[in-house]
Amino acid sequence: MKQEAAQHKLLLLALSSCFVIPVLLLFLQSIAGEWRFPHLLPSSFSYYGWESIFQDASLVSALWTTWSLTLTVILLNLLLAFPAAKQLAFSSFRGKEMIETVLFLPIFIPALALAMGLHLTLLRIGLASTFWGVVLIHMLPTLPYTIRIVRAGFERLGSQQESQAQTLGASQVHVFFHITLPQLLPSVRAAIFLVTVISLSQYALTTMIGGGEVVTLALLYFPFAESASTQVMAAFSILFALLPLTFLFLIEGLIRLCLPYRVSKI
Amino acid sequence: MVQALSIQKLNKTYQKGNVLNEVSFSVKKGEIVSVMGASGAGKSTLLQCIAGIESCTAVQLELDQQDISNWSAKKRPIVLMFQDSLLFPHMTVLENVTYGLRVRRYNKQEREREGLYYLKKVDMVEHANRYPHQCSGGEQQRIALARALITKPSLLLLDEPFARLDESLRRMMRTWVKGVLKEEGVTALFVTHDREEAMLMGDRIFVMARGTVLSSGKPAELTESPENLEVANLIGEGIVLENRTFISAANLSVVLHKAQLPESAYYIQEGTVTHCFRRHGQVFLGLQLFTDKQDVILPAAGELKVGANVWVWAEESALQPLNGGCSSFSDDPKPAFVGENEI
Amino acid sequence: MMNEKRNGINKGAFLVYLPAIFLFSACAQEQDEDESADDLLEAGWEEVVAEAEGTDVRFHMWGGDEGTNTYIDEWVAPRLAEEYDIYLERVPLDTEEVVQRLYTEKQAGEGAGSTDVFWLNGENFRLAKEEELLWGAFAERLPNVEEYVDMEDPDVAYDFGTAVEGLQVPWGNVQFTLFYNDEHVTDPPATYEELLAWAKENPGRFTYPEPQDFTGNAFVRQLIYELTPDTEEVLTINDPNEAEERYGEEVWSYFQELSPHLWREGETYPSSLAELDQLFANEEVWMTMGYNEGRAEHLVQNETFPQATESQLFEQGSIGNTHYLSIPYNAQNKAGAMAAINFMLSPEAQIAKLDPAMWGESMVLEPASLSAEEQEEVEAIERGDTVPDEKELNETFEPEMDASFVDWVEQHWIDEVVRESS
Incomplete structure (x- = not known):
């Protein structure tokens, strides 16, 4: 027994170091000065990387844009995915397979190809080069995943919980906030995280539809991928990775504040 | 005796065909009726139609002399208990039991007082602050019963509530639940495919097959003199x-x-x-x-x-x-x- | 860095998008002629400046180089605001994306675009010109172009073989340069022949990015200038088959001979310049390169490259190219765009651009047209130890060849060099 526990600990340590060590290296890279091959640690340090990204005048506004964009995309995703996922999980209706296929097309067809066509339409209805145009285009690669995740959540939950609550006298709204949502939280978390990561990393779509009017962090960050300056790249990467985390904390906080039940185990 | 539930010509149709076919019966106040039949006979669907979870058409669907056919599940004073206890896993036992009061906007004090009273009734007071996954299957069904009774439903529908319990626990629960229901004076429809259970729980038994009620009567009447072959095979x-x-x-x-x-x-x-x-x-x-x-x-x-x-x-x-x-x-x-x- | 990326000839990606555009553009509307903008091409300069006053100018440019970004944000923008009351907003966008979006906007008949000024050259310019995405011949209307730029000079008049015709204005130019680590390389090769000899003596210490990479492609192409004394002849060729016929044998035999002496014996090549830079930074190889003579300076300063980094130009010809600024057909603030571009071509802006603390890139102005004072200022700027001096740059400069050479190298290199050598 003791040996087994020790083995588990070792395995956990090994696994977590797989995640922690690269992040540490990245951080070290971002503050490294001279750091050449046989040396295990940088031989000098500099703030050059961090300095140059924070000097960028567009950073603050890009952060702000990215924030509001991602938040809007998340909320819209959840708003649309919940009813759709519920229908797909519990109802059978004519053309269900077709709708399922259409819903998952954006995963198979590159969103960029779809966006090309949408760009013209958005131009005509005056949404191109606007915040809402970009929000709309970000729905394309995110919504199918959200629906899929939430649908799996509904299927796991089953429809009987809701029926049970209804026969106990609960209204649809009450059932949603007290029964469904609390139990779908793991799915909601997963969806938020995925949507955030996908939305954050949309470079081509944002460029095309945003037309330079909507500048997100990805627009600042991606051109540096070709840069030889590893410090700048590393500093940007860390900043980029922090964003989904802040979202997760924010939403988690909101959930804890608003939902009446606090449970960790479901 | 006063009629609690009165149903005439209730039909339920899916795309594939009729699931319930001209079902008619009535249940007296305080009566426990077992609904017996093989699986696929339409027993569960019947309960869900009565509870309002499933839609149906009926010439008459009255509860306590009121037409409830257009009422939503939320509005009907009927509670349905499923095969699974379906306790809400994110709530404590007490929160589960008092859920029906919560949606009726009882204040916290009242809820707790009533909740503890009913938990005491089902002998689960010491579990009040636990979570459902910390309770055994039999305990979960007892909590589910308390959760159903607390709303003082005009009609309680039980859909094979003991099916998931092992044999000895099932025997014990039957007598015990019947005792509680009688004590509370609850009108109940009790669905089961088990003959013995149907006879033990029900003041009367409805025998169902192919979406309709074949026969009804007191347990002894049905077992000793079934009307036709099908009833004889099912329960005789x-x-x-x-x-x-x-x-x-x-x-x-x-x-x-x-x-x-x-x-x-x-x-x-x-x-x-x-x-x-x-x-x-x-x-x-x-x-x-x-x-x-x-x-x-x-x-x-x-x-x-x-x-x-x-x-x-x-x-x-x-x-x-x-x-x-x-x-x-x-x-x-x-x-x-x-x-x-x-x- | 920035130039490699920006100049990146990536026709492939654009072509992939085209069918999609056609699919959805069947019912595109005709675009309205913008008459007031055409008037602007006839107007006097004072009028233009007056109209530009108090406006915002949106400058769409590739944003992957912090030096360039700093130059625009901290030098150009504040001065434009102060002196002309024009507010320059830099937006980091790939030129390819800008051209592609302009194309779609044209299909949709969108008259109000979001780009006022953008930065381009090469294939992007060719596409923009062919699809009529550019506004017009505004170059000659700019006073600073009149005074300091020779638009007839072949280095300026032809952008990768496409006639400029005043549709864009040169902003700067860059030249292909070899960088080496002085600690290990005492006698840097000045020709491809010497490079081969050096590689044989120092096996595994040299390599180049595969020609799918912009810089690697230029490195292979550049050999042609050493093989042929006739620059004019090279510039007349615009067909990959013809290139193969004329130079194929000599070019491929050179690289086949070089291959076994390269890093990892030529079995694998860096897939990008960034990878080669990493090898150079770690001193695994002793040379790197770049399509920008000034690129190593700040990498040495921020300690990415070894302190002993030095530069070397190929004597028989080092390819250079010019990059340009232009105004799209549907720019909303054309007057502001003209005024801003004119400012970026002023001697003070171009001299500031030379400063390695900012960008450190060459001027496009004719040195002779500058005042004595300004010429002194240019002399005074220390571009850094890693940058070849102006004279040497001018002497070795050879214009960029037609884009068909790029395709030719891309197509044949794998077959001729990788397969043959292995």
């Missing part, structure tokens, strides 16, 4: 001869030797003992009849060895004809009973 206690005649187990007697058969014996059949058991002090024999290939359980004076040969007999007056279209299995016009020897 006795033997069916040639699909046309039924002899209740109560009218059958067992003797060890042919010589012991009385003169009045009209129906006579030789059989063998397949098993032997004792319940409540009474010895029962499981018998297989040679000619009619029927199995029957009969009380006996003493234990017998498995494999022993016995004679089973009944008087002529015990033979009951079975009516209904189901006798068409056999076109044979000759008497359904053929005694091996007529004395």
Whole structure:
């Protein structure tokens, strides 16, 4: 027994170091000065990387844009995915397979190809080069995943919980906030995280539809991928990775504040 | 007695066809009715239609003299208990039990007082602050019962609530739940596919098949004199001869030797003992009849060895004809009973 | 760095998008002629400046180089605001994306675009010109172009073989340069022949990015200038088959001979310049390169490259190219765009651009047209130890060849060099 526990600990340590060590290296890279091959640690340090990204005048506004964009995309995703996922999980209706296929097309067809066509339409209805145009285009690669995740959540939950609550006298709204949502939280978390990561990393779509009017962090960050300056790249990467985390904390906080039940185990 | 639930010509249709077909019955206030039938008979759908979770059409659907056919599930004073306890996993036991009061906007104090009262009733007070996954299956069903009773429903629907429990726990729960329901004076429909359970729980029994109620009556009426073959096969206690005649187990007697058969014996059949058991002090024999290939359980004076040969007999007056279209299995016009020897 | 990326000839990606555009553009509307903008091409300069006053100018440019970004944000923008009351907003966008979006906007008949000024050259310019995505011949209307730029100079008049015709204005130019680590390389090769000899003596210490990479492609192409004395002849060729016929044998035999002496014996090549830079930074190889003579300076300063980094130009010809600024057909603030571009071509802006603390890139102005004072200022700027001096740059400069050479190298290199050598 003791040996087994020790083995588990070792395995956990090994696994977590797989995640922690690269992040540490990245951080070290971002503050490294001279750091050449046989040396295990940088031989000098500099703030050059961090300095140059924070000097960028567009950073603050890009952060702000990215924030509001991602938040809007998340909320819209959840708003649309919940009813759709519920229908797909519990109802059978004519053309269900077709709708399922259409819903998952954006995963198979590159969103960029779809966006090309949408760009013209958005131009005509005056949404191109606007915040809402970009929000709309970000729905394309995110919504199918959200629906899929939430649908799996509904299927796991089953429809009987809701029926049970209804026969106990609960209204649809009450059932949603007290029964469904609390139990779908793991799915909601997963969806938020995925949507955030996908939305954050949309470079081509944002460029095309945003037309330079909507500048997100990805627009600042991606051109540096070709840069030889590893410090700048590393500093940007860390900043980029922090964003989904802040979202997760924010939403988690909101959930804890608003939902009446606090449970960790479901 | 006042009618609690009154249903006439209730229909439920899916794309594939009728699930419920002209169901009509009524339930008196405070009565517990068992709804018995094989799986697929439409029992669960019937409960869901009554609860308002499923839509249906009905000429009459009245609860306490009020037409509830257009009421939503939320509005109907009916609680449905499923096979699974369906406790809300993210709430404590107390929060679960008081959920019905919460949606009715009771304040916290009232909720807790009532909740603890009902938990006490189901003997689960010490579990109040636990979570459902910390309770056993039987405990979860007891909590679910408390959660249903707390809203004082006009009608409680139970959909095989013990199906997931093991045999001994099931036996215990039956008597106990019936006790609680009677104590509270609850009107209840109790769905089960288990004959014994149906008889034990119900003041009356509805026998269902193919989406309709075939027969209803007190447990003894149904087991001793079923109306037709299907009911006889489902619930009757006795033997069916040639699909046309039924002899209740109560009218059958067992003797060890042919010589012991009385003169009045009209129906006579030789059989063998397949098993032997004792319940409540009474010895029962499981018998297989040679000619009619029927199995029957009969009380006996003493234990017998498995494999022993016995004679089973009944008087002529015990033979009951079975009516209904189901006798068409056999076109044979000759008497359904053929005694091996007529004395 | 920035130039490699920005100049990146990536026709492939654009072509992939085209069918999609056609699919959805069947019912595109005709675009309205913008008459007031055409008037602007006739107007006097004072009028233009007056109209530009108090406006915002949106400058769409590739944003992957912090030096360039700093130059625009901290030098150009504040001065434009102060002197002309024009507010320059830099937006980091790939030129390819800008051209592609302009194309879609044209299909949709969108008259109000979001780009006022953008930065381009090469294939992007060719596409923009062919699809009529550019506004017009505004170059000659700019006073600073008139005064300091020779638009007839072949280095300026032809952008990768496409005639400029005043549709864009040169902003700067860059030249292909070899960088080496002085600690290990005492006698840097000045020709491809010497490079081969050096590689044989120092096996595994040299390599180049595969020609799918912009810089690697230029490195292979550049050999042609050493093989042929006739620059004019090279510039007349615009067909990959012809290139193969004329130079194929010599070019491929050179690289086949070089291959076994390269890093990892030529079995694998860095897939990008960034990878080669990493090898150079770690001193695994002793040379790197770049399509920008000034690129190593700040990498040495921020200690990415070894302190001993030095530069070397190929004597028989080092390819250079010019990059340009232009105004799209549907720019909303054309007057502001003209005024801003004019400012970026002023001697003070171009001299500031030379400063390695900012961008450190060459001027496009004719040195002779500058005042004595300004010429002194240019002299005074220390571009850094890693940057070849102006004279040497001018002497070795050879214009960029037609884009068909790029395709030719891409197509044949794998077959001729990788397969043959292995």
